[in-house]
Each structure stands twice: as structure tokens, then as C-alpha cells.
Amino acid sequence: MAKTSINKKKSKFPVGIWYLLPALIVFSVFLFYPMFKTLYLSFFITDTRGDAIFFNGIENYTDLFHSKEFLLSFKNSFLFVLYTVIPTILISLFLAVLANEKLRGSQFFKVAFSSTLGVSSAAAAVIWLFLFNPSIGLVNNVMDIFGMSGVGWVTDKSFALISISITTIWMHLGFNFIILLGGLQNISEDLYESSKIDGANYFQRFRKITVPMLSPTLFFVIIIGVINSFQSFGQIDIMTKGGPAGSTNLIVYSIYKDAFVNHAVGYASAQAMILFVIILIATLIQFKVGERKVHYQ
Known part of the structure; x- marks a missing residue:
């Protein structure tokens, strides 16, 4: 048999x-x-068309790790992931919990909170570039009302990465909101009813029922969020072009500049492979550590 x-x-x-x-x-x-x-x-020196002309082994890789520009982009990339992933998930979770409540007008808020999903990175960058404008931008005008001096959001290297992060958080809210709201709506109401009978308050129900039951969805959006943040490009190209002083020059933008501006395709390919390894390791770590805390039904 x-x-x-x-x-x-x-x-x-x-x-x-x-x-x-x-x-x-x-x-x-x-x-x-x-x-x-x-x-x-990545193991070759290339011509301006990107064709391999000279094999130089791992020299592209060794040159990268001796390059101050690449090390700065390496640092910026990790800071950018830190600035964007956690705040995006926390804000999206708050909005999803709010929209999941059976309140009047909740359908309107569901549409409003998910609307950023339909906005391209180029459009989002232009919107926030206007908001961050030092003279006519809404952000600085609001700061002036409260007696605070305006900030050069995209021209000051102390704030440029933060401004790009705020733009990226806004861009990713819609996707995370929809995924988390779907996860919340799949949690059985019977669990909440039983906990109410047992005397659990709202925060106890959230901590003991909502978070554990939502953990597979949270695990998914964290992984996707990390990958998307490492691959962010459009908003950086439009808002800062990696400046000022390289403060927003992430690895992806560094790859673009070396490949299509400096025509050093071999050097850019080495950076791309390093980025691939970084994302792979980050994903494996998340699976190794994060999946232990995931409660599947």
C-alpha cells in the first residue's frame, strides 16, 4: 500500500x-x-552601462565597510526602522480598537483611517513637504501659535530623519489599520461576554483577550513593517534626496545613487546584497523570538 x-x-x-x-x-x-x-x-567593477568589466572579488564589500557614507546610511536605516515601525503599529492598533467599537459613525472613521492606503509615496511626500514648509507650512504655523519657534523640518539634519519618519508613519497607517481591524473582528464575542460575566474590566479584557488573540496579526504587521521601512525610497527622494549632510541617506537611497547617478553598479549591487542579508536576518530573528509569543487559535 x-x-x-x-x-x-x-x-x-x-x-x-x-x-x-x-x-x-x-x-x-x-x-x-x-x-x-x-x-x-557585486564582485565586479562595472562600466557606465552596468556591464561587468573587471573581477575584484570582495573588494566592493570591504570598501563599503570602510566608507563613512555607507556606515552612516547603515545607521540611518536602523534608526528609521526604529522611528517608524513601533509608532505605526501602536497608532494603527489604537485606531483599529476605536473603529471596532460599536459606535455611531464608526463606518466613516473606518474609511478615514484606511484612506492613506490609497495615497502613493510621491503624493504623500508632496503633501508633507508642504506641511513641513518652514514659512507657509501648517506645522510651523501651529508651533508659532503656541509660542514655539519654527523648525527646518527637511533642511535641518537634526529633524530631517524625523520628518521622513512622520511621513512614512502616516503612509503606512492605512494598511496596518485594515489588517489589525480584520484581526480584531475575527475575535469571538463569546470570549468578551464570558470575561464580562467574570468581572473583567475593559483593560483586563484588552490585555488578556485582545492582545493574545491578535498576536498572529501583530506578528505579521511587524514583519511587513520592518521590511517596508528598510525598502523606503520615494518619500526620501522627493523630500530630502538623502540630505541634509546625509542624514536621511538610507541604504536603499544609497543604492539608487551609486547605481543610477554615479554609475557604479557593482558597488551598488554589493550594497543591495548587504541589505538583503540585513532584512533576512531581521526577519529570522523576529520569527525566532516573536513567534514564541504568538497564540494561534
């Missing part, structure tokens, strides 16, 4: 491959080939 079952599985394998073939072709063209090509070019 066991041998018959194995033979049946073997006979179905070619059929399965045929069904998977379109997806495998798409993945090969748009994922696997670019990744291996990037790895290949």
Missing part, C-alpha cells in the same frame, strides 16, 4: 510542475534572475 501511494505521488508530480510552470517562470524572470545577477555584479 505504501509503495502504491508513493507511485501515485510520483505520477502526479509532472502534472503539478505544469500547473506551477507559469508562476515559476514569473518568479525566475522577476525574482531569481535579478537576485543572482545582483550577486554576480
Whole structure:
């Protein structure tokens, strides 16, 4: 019987491959080939067209770790992730809990809170660039009302990364809100009713029921948030172009500059592979540490 079952599985394998073939072709063209090509070019000096002309081994990598600009972009990237991921999730969770309450007008707030999902990074950057304008921007005008002096949000290196982070938080709120609200609506009302009978107050129910039951969703949005933050580009290009003094020059923007402005594709490819390893390690750590605290139903 066991041998018959194995033979049946073997006979179905070619059929399965045929069904998977379109997806495998798409993945090969748009994922696997670019990744291996990037790895290949990272060991070469390239010409202005990006063609490999001289093999220099790991010299691109060693040069990167001796470059003050790259080390600064490395530091900026981690600070940016820290500034954006946790605040985005906390604000999104607060809005999702608020919208999940059975209150009059909650449908309007659901639409309003999720609306940033439909805004492109370019549009968001232009909106916030206007808000952060030092002379006519709303942010500085509000600060003036309260007697505080205005700030050069995108021109002062002390505030530029913070302003980019605020823009990114606003951009990501809609996606996280929808995912977290979906997770909240999947929690059984029976659990809350039982806890009310047992005398649990709102905060006890939130801590003992909502957070544990929502933990798989929180785990998902944390991983996606970290990956998206490491890959942020559009708002940086439009608002600061990596400045002032390299204070918003993240690894992704550094890759763009070296590949398409300086035409050092081999050098940029080495940075891309380092970014790939960073994201991979960060994701593995999250799975290793975070999944222990996830409570699956």
C-alpha cells in the first residue's frame, strides 16, 4: 500500500510542475534572475552601462565597510526602522480598537483611517513637504501659535530623519489599520461576554483577550513593517534626496545613487546584497523570538 501511494505521488508530480510552470517562470524572470545577477555584479567593477568589466572579488564589500557614507546610511536605516515601525503599529492598533467599537459613525472613521492606503509615496511626500514648509507650512504655523519657534523640518539634519519618519508613519497607517481591524473582528464575542460575566474590566479584557488573540496579526504587521521601512525610497527622494549632510541617506537611497547617478553598479549591487542579508536576518530573528509569543487559535 505504501509503495502504491508513493507511485501515485510520483505520477502526479509532472502534472503539478505544469500547473506551477507559469508562476515559476514569473518568479525566475522577476525574482531569481535579478537576485543572482545582483550577486554576480557585486564582485565586479562595472562600466557606465552596468556591464561587468573587471573581477575584484570582495573588494566592493570591504570598501563599503570602510566608507563613512555607507556606515552612516547603515545607521540611518536602523534608526528609521526604529522611528517608524513601533509608532505605526501602536497608532494603527489604537485606531483599529476605536473603529471596532460599536459606535455611531464608526463606518466613516473606518474609511478615514484606511484612506492613506490609497495615497502613493510621491503624493504623500508632496503633501508633507508642504506641511513641513518652514514659512507657509501648517506645522510651523501651529508651533508659532503656541509660542514655539519654527523648525527646518527637511533642511535641518537634526529633524530631517524625523520628518521622513512622520511621513512614512502616516503612509503606512492605512494598511496596518485594515489588517489589525480584520484581526480584531475575527475575535469571538463569546470570549468578551464570558470575561464580562467574570468581572473583567475593559483593560483586563484588552490585555488578556485582545492582545493574545491578535498576536498572529501583530506578528505579521511587524514583519511587513520592518521590511517596508528598510525598502523606503520615494518619500526620501522627493523630500530630502538623502540630505541634509546625509542624514536621511538610507541604504536603499544609497543604492539608487551609486547605481543610477554615479554609475557604479557593482558597488551598488554589493550594497543591495548587504541589505538583503540585513532584512533576512531581521526577519529570522523576529520569527525566532516573536513567534514564541504568538497564540494561534
